[in-house]
Amino acid sequence: MTASPTEGPKAIVYDIQRLSLNDGPGIRTTVFLKGCPLCCSWCHNPESWEQEPRLAYTDALCRFCGECARVCPTGAHSFEAEVDGKTAHRLDWSKCTACGNCVEACPYDALELCGREYSVRELLNVLSHDRPYYRIGEGGGVTLSGGEPMASFGFVEAFLERKGKLHVCLETSGYAPAEQFKRIAAMVDLFLYDWKAAPTEKHRQLCGVGNELIGANLRLLCGMGANVLLRLPLVHGVNDDEEHLKAVAALLRELPQIKGAQIMPYHALGSAKESRFGLAGQTMALANTGDGQTDLWLKELKSFGAINVFV
Amino acid sequence: MNNFKVKNPRTDLRFEIAFTKAYREAVDSYTHPARIEAACLRAQFPAILHPIQDEDLIAGRFQMGLVGLGIQHQTGGFGFYINEEKVTAELEFKAGSAQYREDLHDLLTYWKGRNTNAVVLRNRPEAIREALPSDLWRTMPLPASPILRMAGAYIDFDKLVKIGLPGLAAEVDGYRKKAAENGGDVELFEAMLDVIALIGEVCLHYEKQARLLAMEAKDEGRREELERMAQSLAAIQAAPPKSLLEALQLVWIYGVMAPLIEFGRLDVYAGDLYVRDLASGIITEEGAVALVESLFRLIDHLDCETDGRVIVGGYGRRNPENADRMCLVAIEACRRVKEVLPQFTLRFNDSTPKPVWDAAMRCIEEGRTYPLLYNDEVLVPGVMKAFGVDRARAETYMPLGCGEIELDHYSFGTPSGSLNTLKILELAIRGGYEPMTGQQVGPATKPLVACASYGEFLTEYRKHLDYYVHAQAIFEKYEYEITGRMHPFMMVTMLYDGCLERGKAVFNGGCAFLGGTLEMYGNVNAANSLSAIKRLVFDEKTMSAEKMVEAMDRNFVGRHAELKLMRNAPKYGNDDDYVDSIFVSLHDYLNDSIKEQAPKVGLDSYLGVTINNAQNTTLGRWVGATPDGRKAGTPMANANNPAPGTDKNGVTAMLNSILKPRHDNHAGMVSNIRFTRELFTESRGKMHGLIKNYFDRGAAHAMISVVGKDDLRNAMQRPAEYRDLIVRVGGFSARFVDLKKDVQQEIYDRVTY
Ligand code: SF4
């Protein structure tokens, strides 16, 4: 996040997903902001961890024209003939500085820069195209997601101040200074608040940080009367242990203001993205959530006394 | 040419030989075209009929010959036709007696110059010969091509069901007497009576067959079905249909013999009898669904790649309550008959009952693509303006074929032509020079390199467009005239408004409203190309016209920087007004100038259409590289949809774009939308809301494909064409082509159908 004197704070957006149906009520546009203080082992979006833009390469679209190699200042692209007569396009990620030259040169959309700076005004402009869809059904809006949107706090706050009547959900890990949550609590229509693991050592082990701050912020928001929906990313054999599920149930009883808890079953997309972003080995290769597993989780949570849990 | 789905197709061409002989005898004996037509129909029926099949509840399967009499190429051919390619193949690859082979040679040479297509082309007006050198658009680079046919007849099935064959015969006979008194065309009416008698004979043919099969049937249930079939066939020979079964049986036999490929407002003509049958306990809802399923399978057996329309719903129905009940039956039948045809079509509006809408959504959600949705609230006022008719008439609008609109048993709309606006742009860029053949064609204009502004180039492009549009309009009018002299098409004439009263065949002064349509292909790519020209050459001046043309001439080989710039120029489908406004104004320009042709050439209407079929691919084959970064020979965008892979801002932006064109100056513009099944089923409420919102915002049409396995496989193989495909993965959505192969495979495996 950087500040410019004329345009106010900016943030790096790495994707804007239209027709988002599962990130809050109605039809939404989900804006993914780059940068995250956590590093959850099951993360779907490892490309969002760092705040800087990153090169993305989709091999299926490459036509081996060689333009990228021609313009790359660091020699990250190379081509090799393979035994079967095909050409292999190799990308040495360690050499890439994300300068964007090859993205500019690639005629076939095989290369993209994941992450581009947006001002609040620019973002609102882009979102204006989707406004007709926010009227559908119960009503939709925008979901700020990440990464961790709170890592771009200045931008998020400025966005919320200027959003007008737009319905905004904030998807957050809860890992940010309490002061910041206090400042925006009243402007966010719904918090999609992740609850990932318990106890705190386990949380630290899986996500890189403990969960004390996250718990405290959750209570703070509930205390302030904010609308909160818990989100439970569950990975079988990783964080679906009894202790965690019991803690979830206890939390839901303790904070009846919470609208409910949504199970987010794990899908092995993060690992598939690795090669596209050159992040090999940085996320766990885990098995997809098996058939019926989600129902088992639901049952278990209910047996521990959890209310309002859904998928 | 299609392959009719019959169990035992004919294995030789004896029918074709016999038909040729019958035609020769007819022209020796008669001069009146109606007499000749009646004789030819007698040569055709029952010869080309096929037996009732086990799954049929309604009788009537047929296989048009390689030589014969028809109305449109989708069923055999137009007028007197011959499929030379297949007849030649029979000669080259099959054995046969010396006599048989001699007969085949004879019919090839006999029909060469006599088939309707050849006669129509040969006699076309001198003035348009240069603009329309041929109708071989599949194999030649043509900026414009006539499409010879009289497809899309929507006859008055409601009247047929009401008065039946005896009523029709009585009416025709009445006019025959009047004609005799007033010196009218008695022979025409006599020939019609002969044709009605022939229809009765065909009913009798199947009645006997059904009785025989019933006697042989081992299964009790099947025997009863066949007996009911036989009874209904007997009944309709003698009286108007009195039950749903009789109505559908009559409609089908009549339709097959014409031969028609559009089956009208099913809910209107069948609704009353269905409700009556229900009340009297003759039929159950389930039984009715089974009957309609049988009708739909028969329509599918025509195997024509387009058309095969059945329409339900909408304004302008005389019996809305009964029709809506029939509508539900029809939608359920459509859901169950998982075939390509019929192109089942729902017209809807603010008063469409919720159960009908919900049933339609369910059908779509299951991946049937049908019903195709047409929004009356937009189309009725649109048709009023485009066709210049009153509201009551506009309420009878009927989509046919690939999406052209006409007025039920009143107007005629598709002798047709195709206009390749991208090819024409390719020519305009070079001042009329055709780089593929090295010839100068059409008007000689200022090439792009000599134009000082975008406006100047646009003016030059329009000169080319005007040239072909005008030629096509002249051809259309001419085609009606010459067809009118040659072909009375009596089965259409008898049930088209006003023809009997006027005592004239449909195209010989009978039809009250002779319209025409011009199919446009390439508009989206042309607009994208204009956008690239405007942006790069004139606004930003980042590329000279010379450089652009040179890059295209090389099909971008070694011109990657130019390709990149051209591909990056704004593209239709991203809610970007820069290019969307170019598209809308091109679309309006074309539609308005097509519309203006009608009074000039003497048609009641002449309107542009932007429709769905494979011509975007076939015609694209003969267009070189274009300024939108499209490579030589690759497909053009289909209908009102972004060019493959160019809509990068997601579904919402795509919908915003395709909502921009207006719908009151053309005769049809279709839009296709694609979702994966999971997206649809997991968020049903939101998706239904999305579709409703799309129509509330002024959309006229949607063909919604809920994507299944085949499409996912295609997307894996040709990712560039499927950049818009969004799939659900676990708790969120992702662009399918962005996923890695193994994940794509996993999603593919998960889709279970
Ligand atoms: S983005 Fe990376 S790979 Fe591309 S040109 Fe710059 S350094 Fe090279």
Ligand code: SF4
């Ligand atoms: S420029 Fe693009 S298409 Fe060409 S080789 Fe590089 S990645 Fe592939």
